[in-house]
Every structure is written in structure tokens, then in C-alpha cells.
Amino acid sequence: MLAELSITNFAIIEQLSVSFESGLTVLTGETGAGKSIIIDAIGLLIGGRGSVEYVRHGAKRAEIEGLFHIDAGQIAKEKVESAGIDIEEGMIVLRREITKQGKSICRINGKLVTLAILREVGQSLVDIQGQHDNQELMQAEKHAGMLDRFAGKKLQEALREYQTIYTTFRSVEKKVKQLRENDQEVAHRLDFIEYQLKEIEEAQLQPGEDEELEKEKYKLANSEKLFRSLKEAYESLHGEGRGLDWAGLAMNHGEEAASIDPDLQSLSETINNCYFMLEEASYSLRDHVDSLEFDPDRLNVIEGRLDEIQQLKRKYGNSVTEILEYASRIEEEKDSLENKDERIQQYEKQLEDLSLDLLAEAETLTDLRKQAAEKLAYEVKQELKALYMEKAELFVEIGTPQKGERYTVNSKEVIFTEQGTDRVEFMLSPNAGEPLKPLAKVASGGEISRIMLAMKTILSGFQHMTSLIFDEVDTGVSGRVAQAIAEKIHHVSIDSQVLCITHLPQVAAMADTHLYIKKGESEGRVTTSVAPLAEEEKVDEIARMISGVEVTELTKDHAKELVTMAGKMKPKV
The missing domain is CATH 3.40.50.300 (P-loop containing nucleotide triphosphate hydrolases)
Structure with missing residues (x-):
């Protein structure tokens, strides 16, 4: 709310x-x-x-x-x-x-x-x-959705199954359309794909190559700083009066203390382990220092390779992985174009099978909608009676969509839409003897108010709204x-x-x-x-609404009576 x-x-x-x-x-x-x-x-x-x-x-x-x-x-x-x-x-x-x-x-x-x-x-x-609102009720294209919500869970499940097949059907149909493009466009597309594939293949890209090269480039660009840091780290440990010397003294003193107090044995072992770990780390530092070589030519090679990859990224993807994925997609498209007649036949057979499944699901939807339509029409008619439109007749018309591509399935001509093969519209005859007319074209303001309220009374529980506003x-x-x-x-x-x-x-x-x-x-x-x-103020305002200009004691009494009657009616509603 x-x-x-x-x-x-x-x-x-x-x-x-x-x-x-x-x-x-x-x-x-x-x-x-x-x-x-x-x-x-x-x-x-x-x-x-x-x-x-x-x-x-x-x-x-x-x-x-x-x-x-x-x-x-x-x-x-x-x-x-x-x-x-x-x-x-x-x-x-x-x-x-x-x-x-x-x-x-x-x-x-x-x-x-x-x-x-x-x-x-x-x-x-x-x-x-x-x-004169322009919400769902007055928009014929929204009537199918309103009927479907009224129909409940069974129809919603059937609609989901239909839409799953419909999505696949449209996807395959799109592929057929692309393959049926004229030969000149297909030839141009093949030439373009072959050019792109050749450019990507000649680059001989490896997954993650760009990331590895960036790391190596950074390392080479900072090789002097790396050499200095490693050397100073090694020299901080090795040499007279350096880290290992002091750690060795700590180890010796720790062993001597443990020989006097056995409770210090664990502490002494910890110091010993630290010493040997530091010693091993110093040897590794020395080996790294000895192995470091700065190769300006290698840095130039890496920068050239990264420039080449960057050119490909501008065209085909944001990373080497995306470029390779793009190449895979156009390779598949190339295969389809080169064997388009065979592919078209395969897709057409798939479309034929899908259209049969689609029609079966659509017919289920139609049956469920017709059942719901009868029930909705009956319930709205009862609501209209309570609103003094006893002769009004509501009919939920379920017909064929007026727009869309027509298909012949099982000798039946249909138009598939995302909602099925149905066009739903609420039709109304407000008075006896009058023909049914689209709800959106019912002219009387009073009739519009009552019809809309009747529909809202029935549909409010199915619209999942937190708030309804009547203006x-x-x-x-x-x-x-x-x-x-x-x-x-x-x-x-x-x-x-x-x-x-x-x-x-x-x-x-x-x-x-x-x-x-x-x-x-x-x-x-x-x-x-x-x-x-407050209650008394409410009575005064209702009295003003009754009288229009001057509020008299009589209109106040009438207002009080209205409020009292309303209070008695509420529990019964």
C-alpha cells in the first residue's frame, strides 16, 4: 500500500x-x-x-x-x-x-x-x-493479460510452456531468414567473415595471453628496481653483522636457555626454524639476483605483440578470450552460409515440428481462455446487476489477431504471437436490444464508471496492485x-x-x-x-457535498444518517 x-x-x-x-x-x-x-x-x-x-x-x-x-x-x-x-x-x-x-x-x-x-x-x-482513463481496462490489447490473470495458475503454466516454444520458434525462423538473403549479400558476408577469421588466425592468439604479457611487460619495465630490491634484501640478511648473524646468535642463546629450562624447548625450536627459513630465503634471493637479465629486445617484442592484440580488441572483443569466442561464432556462421541450402532444409524441418508443438500449446491456451471468459462474463454481469445495469451483457470475445504473419499448420491458418493465437477483447451491450460493442467505445460516463467498477471488483484480486486510485x-x-x-x-x-x-x-x-x-x-x-x-468534521463535509452551498441542520441530519447507514453496511460487505 x-x-x-x-x-x-x-x-x-x-x-x-x-x-x-x-x-x-x-x-x-x-x-x-x-x-x-x-x-x-x-x-x-x-x-x-x-x-x-x-x-x-x-x-x-x-x-x-x-x-x-x-x-x-x-x-x-x-x-x-x-x-x-x-x-x-x-x-x-x-x-x-x-x-x-x-x-x-x-x-x-x-x-x-x-x-x-x-x-x-x-x-x-x-x-x-x-x-476516461487509459489504463488496462480501456486498452483492448491488455485484455488478454487481464483474462489470463483471472484464469489463474493453470493457464499461467500453459502460457509459460507456449512461450518457451515460441522463443525457440522465432530464433530458428530468424536463422532461416538470414540464410535466405540474396546470393550477393551472402557472398559479401562470406568474404567479410573469411577476412576476419584470417586476421584472427594469423595472430595465433592464446587464451589469457594478453594478461600474461602485461605482467611480463611490467616486470621488464621495472627490472632495475626489482634487481635493486632483491639485492638489498639479500644483503640485509647475509654478511657480517647482518640479519642472519643476529638470528644465529638468537638461536644459540635460545638453545642455551632451553638446556637450563626445558619449558623453553618449544620456543627454542621456533627460533631455530625461523633461522633456517631465513637462511633458505636468502639463498633464493641470491639465485634470483644471479638469474636476472634485462633484455630490451624482449620488452620491444612484448610491446609490439600487445599493440597487435589491442588492434584486434578494437574490432572483435575486450579480451583475447572474447576475440576467440567471436572467431568461433563467425566460424559457425561461415559453415552455415557455405552449406546454406542444407541448413535451410534442416531449419525448415525444425520449424515444421515446432509449429505443431506451438499450435497444440496455443489450442490449450484457447480452451482455458474460453472457460475463464465464460466465468468472468458471468461474474461481471452479476456485479453490473448490483450496480443497476440489469440488462447489461458482457461478452469476452476470443478471436484471431488482426496483425502478424500467417502460418498454415495442419491445414489451419494461424497467427502466432507471444501470447498465443488469440485476440481477446471485452465487448458490452449496456442495454437490452443493443448490439455488443467494444468496451473502450462505450460512450456514457455513468456506464463507464459502473462497468469499470464492476471489472475492478472482479479483477482487483488478480492484478496484484498495492493501491487502486479512483479519480x-x-x-x-x-x-x-x-x-x-x-x-x-x-x-x-x-x-x-x-x-x-x-x-x-x-x-x-x-x-x-x-x-x-x-x-x-x-x-x-x-x-x-x-x-x-474527525467524525464530526466528516459529517459537516458530507453535508456540504449534499447541499452544495448552504449547510442547514436538515442537511447535517441527512449527512449523519448517511454515515450511520454506511457504518451498518460495512460489516456486511
Whole structure:
């Protein structure tokens, strides 16, 4: 859930910090107080399109930061961790800054990320719904994913199996396409590959050669310093009054002491061992000094070889190992091009087998989707009845994708996509006798609100969102429909945190937390503030929403009655 939201220099908001609770939180206030601006800020936080117009006049940048609490099984956790970002104590902090120059800076848990990553994580945390929203429900291309989540684990497993085969199918198809390029392009490619292979082969590279040569080069370049250090180390040990002489004296005195006190025998042996180790080390130092030879010609040879390797690195890889791996890959490509007809036949046979497997998995997906579609349509219809759309009919249309390459498999023409061979779209007939139409084209604002709410009631448990935001989805409704919408919104809030901007007193009365957005003025500038309402203040605000202008005792009594009725309904929801 969204626990904290901080907004700085965003539109008319100079500084605002809001804490949110679980359940249903309602935001109300006068028109222009900044309710929708708060939702716009959240939209920007989860990856929405930024604009310099969002930066408050006179400020250098707009800043929005949100703290979210998540559970272990939520998709957002996987997305954050896959981006290499640590999560501590189940908390995710999103931060977005827009400078007055239009630069966008995004962070997740303090780590800089791209806008694409912020959007991917943010949209798995929050789903913002408005009367004319452009989220999943109103995008036909997203309907298949929504149906698949509703269908559950069995379909998800079938989809993974299909996608594994699909990835292989596309890979083999790409190889066939490359081999079928015209002969002139193939000839040019072969010439280029042969040139590259010849250049690499003539270099006679050995794995790790560059690293070994660098070590030898460093040693030769510092040979004089090495000689001096070894010689001085040897002379520090050997010679009259040097290290070994003093160590020998210590050894003799230690043996004499041990002959008097047997408890010192172990200490004496340690001194003896140290002496002999030092003596052996001094001989090794002497041998190294005697063997050292500085060969300027060898250094020149190494530098020339390293230059040659560096030239190859610029073309083929960052190390000798990468160069050799590249040579192996183009050797394989050369073999494919030289024997392309034979390879094409092999790949075509592989494609034929894969397409059969792919079709079988796709048909399984289609069957599972059809089963889920019937169940989803039935459940949504029941929800629409409760929202006084008794005659509405929802149909989940499962057809053939309209775009894509067509294949003939087992005498059947299909279009393979990453999601299968199905195009899924929600169709609706809002009234008796009306034809089914795409959900995205249903025109009535009140109908859109109820249909969307019905879908959200069914799908909220399958969307893995931490927070749902309804931005004036109750526009265009009143009376008993308004009461039904209020009850549905509260029903959704039982399993998900819901934030709702509303003008309906029925919805406000159902709130677990009521936040009042107030517009003021400070030093000639507009300011926005947010405050939670106590019970009596909540009644006054609902009375204002009922009356519109003047609050009377009658409207207060009506508001109290709404709040009391809402309290009685909540346990039953």
C-alpha cells in the first residue's frame, strides 16, 4: 500500500506530505483545491509523462516521493529485485524529479533508474482509474493479460510452456531468414567473415595471453628496481653483522636457555626454524639476483605483440578470450552460409515440428481462455446487476489477431504471437436490444464508471496492485446507483488500498479515512493543504457535498444518517 506521499513544488502545491491508511480513503474538497493534482503527482511518480508545466512557478524543480509497503508475493517485488535493487523490510521508495529544463530524474530505493524501469515498477504498485482513463481496462490489447490473470495458475503454466516454444520458434525462423538473403549479400558476408577469421588466425592468439604479457611487460619495465630490491634484501640478511648473524646468535642463546629450562624447548625450536627459513630465503634471493637479465629486445617484442592484440580488441572483443569466442561464432556462421541450402532444409524441418508443438500449446491456451471468459462474463454481469445495469451483457470475445504473419499448420491458418493465437477483447451491450460493442467505445460516463467498477471488483484480486486510485469515477451517477457504487468501492477496499476522489456524499460516507483538500493563499501564492477529518468534521463535509452551498441542520441530519447507514453496511460487505 501507499503509506506516505511527499510533493514539493508541483503545480500549485508548494509542499505537501500525506500519510495514507489501508482500506478506503476518500479525498474531497472544493473545485480547484488540488485533489486531481495530487493524483497527477502520483501518476508522475509511477512513470507518467512529465512536463516542465508541472514545476511550480519560480521553483527549480518539482519533486514527488512515495513510500510503499509490499508483501512477498507481489509483482512489484520481483520487478524491483530484477532491476538489481535491494528491498529492506518490505518497503519501496519511488522518487521522481522534473527540472524546469524538462530533465527527469528517477530513483527506486535511492538508486538511479531509467523512466522505463520506474514505470514498470510503479504501474505494478498503483492502478489509477479515471472516468476516461487509459489504463488496462480501456486498452483492448491488455485484455488478454487481464483474462489470463483471472484464469489463474493453470493457464499461467500453459502460457509459460507456449512461450518457451515460441522463443525457440522465432530464433530458428530468424536463422532461416538470414540464410535466405540474396546470393550477393551472402557472398559479401562470406568474404567479410573469411577476412576476419584470417586476421584472427594469423595472430595465433592464446587464451589469457594478453594478461600474461602485461605482467611480463611490467616486470621488464621495472627490472632495475626489482634487481635493486632483491639485492638489498639479500644483503640485509647475509654478511657480517647482518640479519642472519643476529638470528644465529638468537638461536644459540635460545638453545642455551632451553638446556637450563626445558619449558623453553618449544620456543627454542621456533627460533631455530625461523633461522633456517631465513637462511633458505636468502639463498633464493641470491639465485634470483644471479638469474636476472634485462633484455630490451624482449620488452620491444612484448610491446609490439600487445599493440597487435589491442588492434584486434578494437574490432572483435575486450579480451583475447572474447576475440576467440567471436572467431568461433563467425566460424559457425561461415559453415552455415557455405552449406546454406542444407541448413535451410534442416531449419525448415525444425520449424515444421515446432509449429505443431506451438499450435497444440496455443489450442490449450484457447480452451482455458474460453472457460475463464465464460466465468468472468458471468461474474461481471452479476456485479453490473448490483450496480443497476440489469440488462447489461458482457461478452469476452476470443478471436484471431488482426496483425502478424500467417502460418498454415495442419491445414489451419494461424497467427502466432507471444501470447498465443488469440485476440481477446471485452465487448458490452449496456442495454437490452443493443448490439455488443467494444468496451473502450462505450460512450456514457455513468456506464463507464459502473462497468469499470464492476471489472475492478472482479479483477482487483488478480492484478496484484498495492493501491487502486479512483479519480472521480462516480461522475454522471446519482441516487441508488451512487449508493451501489459507494458499496462496490468499499468492497474493493477490503482486499486493496483504495484512494478515491469523489463528489458523491454516498461514497464519502463509506470512507474509512476522509481527507479534506483545502486551497489557501500565502504571500500572494496559492497553497494546498490536506487534513484528515474527525467524525464530526466528516459529517459537516458530507453535508456540504449534499447541499452544495448552504449547510442547514436538515442537511447535517441527512449527512449523519448517511454515515450511520454506511457504518451498518460495512460489516456486511
